[in-house]
Amino acid sequence: MVHINKNIQLSLNLKKKRIYEIDNFLVSNSNKEAFELINRWPNWTTRKVIILGDNGTGKTHLSTIWKKKTSATILNIKKFKKIKFENFFLKKNFFIIENIELFFDKINDKEKQELEKKLLHFYNLIEETKSFLIITSSKSPKFWGIKLPDLKSRILSSITVKIKKPDDKLLSLVLVKLFHDKQILIDKKIIKFIVYRSERSLNNLQKIVDKIDEQSLIAKKKININFVKKLI
Incomplete structure (x- = not known):
């Protein structure tokens, strides 16, 4: 039998199916x-x-x-x-x-x-x-x-x-929303860092936020700029 760390299991259970609603579309x-x-x-x-x-x-x-x-x-x-x-x-x-x-x-x-x-x-x-x-x-x-x-x-x-490649404003708005959906209040410096370092794709932002959330739960660490720098 494979034993799964409870924090990993929790992070997997928290992942939600993407919902495509008009209120979720950031313009x-x-x-x-x-x-x-x-x-x-x-x-x-x-x-x-x-x-x-x-x-x-x-x-x-x-x-x-x-x-x-x-x-x-x-x-x-x-x-x-x-x-x-x-x-x-x-x-x-x-x-x-x-x-x-x-x-x-x-x-x-x-x-x-x-x-x-x-x-x-x-x-x-x-x-x-x-x-x-x-x-x-x-x-x-x-x-x-x-x-x-x-x-x-x-x-x-x-x-x-x-639809053009997402601009900095849209990427920032999406990141804030993705973290908010996971009930994570994120520092503006982290948002700017991710926007600067990441591929300009909304799908990619979802993967980044999922990874940060999952790894913070596993490591039982706060999400700060140093923690994020190690992940992306």
């Missing part, structure tokens, strides 16, 4: 345009929106906020390939395709042609049925490698917004 200049666009729905100038941004910048958070507003259906590549369009839009009118660049990953030319044709048909039906679609991607549409001219045209007709 700064880097994501303001995308956030305001989601809030403006259904008053969009077109029914298709593309949200661009690196991994960990908040694309999934924004699309989940919209999903809760609309009960949208999330389509990954497996689900999309299985769609039979007959009567499909009678029950569903709101869709999210996350990380669309992965649709074109590791497929041959024939599969790509078929996929592009199906995406074009899907795009056309979005318009015909007055449905709505959000696509997220870490790459600009010009790097998706789409060959079909009509599909290219449809995609370019979408509203496109880009």
